[in-house]
Amino acid sequence: MPELAEVEFYRKQWDASLAQAVARVAVHANKRIFRGTDVRVMTRALPGLRYRESFARGKQMLFRFGGQAWIGIHLGMTGKLRSEQLPFRPTKHDHLVITLKTVALVFRDPRQFGRVHFHQGTQPPDWWTKIPPAPTDRGFTQKLVEQFLARHRRLPIKATLLLQRGFPGIGNWMADEILWQSGVAPARKTAQLSETEVHRLWTTIRNVCRTAMRTIGRDFSDPPLDWLFHQRWSRTGLCPRHKTALNCAVIGGRTTVWCAKCQPS
DNA sequence: GTAAATGTTCGGGC
DNA sequence: AGCCCGAACATTTA
Numbered sequence: 001m002p003e004l005a006e007v008e009f010y011r012k013q014w015d016a017s018l019a020q021a022v023a024r025v026a027v028h029a030n031k032r033i034f035r036g037t038d039v040r041v042m043t044r045a046l047p048g049l050r051y052r053e054s055f056a057r058g059k060q061m062l063f064r065f066g067g068q069a070w071i072g073i074h075l076g077m078t079g080k081l082r083s084e085q086l087p088f089r090p091t092k093h094d095h096l097v098i099t100l101k102t103v104a105l106v107f108r109d110p111r112q113f114g115r116v117h118f119h120q121g122t123q124p125p126d127w128w129t130k131i132p133p134a135p136t137d138r139g140f141t142q143k144l145v146e147q148f149l150a151r152h153r154r155l156p157i158k159a160t161l162l163l164q165r166g167f168p169g170i171g172n173w174m175a176d177e178i179l180w181q182s183g184v185a186p187a188r189k190t191a192q193l194s195e196t197e198v199h200r201l202w203t204t205i206r207n208v209c210r211t212a213m214r215t216i217g218r219d220f221s222d223p224p225l226d227w228l229f230h231q232r233w234s235r236t237g238l239c240p241r242h243k244t245a246l247n248c249a250v251i252g253g254r255t256t257v258w259c260a261k262c263q264p265s
Numbered sequence: 266g267t268a269a270a271t272g273t274t275c276g277g278g279c
Numbered sequence: 280a281g282c283c284c285g286a287a288c289a290t291t292t293a
Contacts, residue, residue, distance in 0.1 A: 075272090113272055113273065113288050159284095254271095254272090255269080
């Protein structure tokens with residue numbers, strides 16, 4: 001389920017054991033989540049290093065071990081992080097298990113759309129440094145949004161919001177929530193939005209992300225009850241404002257839910 | 266049995 | 280080169 005706030009929640013699941021040293025690393029080495037990673041180098045480098053700190057930017061996470069070993073994790077569609085008491089026996093989808101002194105750090109991902117990176121160096125890896133500002137960052141300015149929208153003029157706004165180069169951390173449910181709260185129909189082309197609508201979009205993006213971080217991101221508690229979030233999962237969901245049936249269609253390749261009254265075409 | 270799932274990445278067309 | 284679309288990836292659940 002991981003978008004911005006869920007990623008933040010999962011990142012913290014490993015932090016209970018900060019400063020403990022790695023005892024051993026167990027992996028399902030041939031799984032897809034390790035594509036592009038030298039698993040052998042990783043499993044040999046980590047033992048003995050202490051788990052030092054973690055970061056999240058958009059949907060990406062970065063974990064530092066010792067002075068110069070880094071694990072990057074993307075949760076894909078079904079990835080989750082958790083800590084388990086020892087002794088811990090991994091099951092089928094627990095593809096990465098880092099055993100520390102008193103706990104095991106576990107990355108589980110049934111569908112394996114997620115990914116594990118391993119990087120060595122005193123500085124974080126390049127792909128991490130180059131992640132653009134997320135909606136919760138100071139650098140996420142209206143001007144930046146305008147420039148990004150201008151590069152995707154013919155794309156439905158729903159599809160544009162899903163592009164991680166412009167909106168790191170926004171995923172399918174957040175995009176629907178943002179569009180509903182902004183009163184913008186998802187199928188409208190980016191270029192068709194008025195200045196007012198772009199401004200409202202920018203404000204709403206920041207509000208939705210901030211609120212999601214304070215609820216889901218903090219302890220996985222529910223976001224406000226009047227959000228579309230609570231209605232969009234079921235086929236019988238209703239618009240929180242009008243109590244009328246929601247529309248549902250594939251837009252930008254993804255299931256999209258909206259209210260025709262709140263979001264006129 | 267079939268469809269759909271909170272995500273990226275690739276190849277092809279324009 | 281940059282933009283846009285659709286298929287592909289792997290597994291579980293409704």
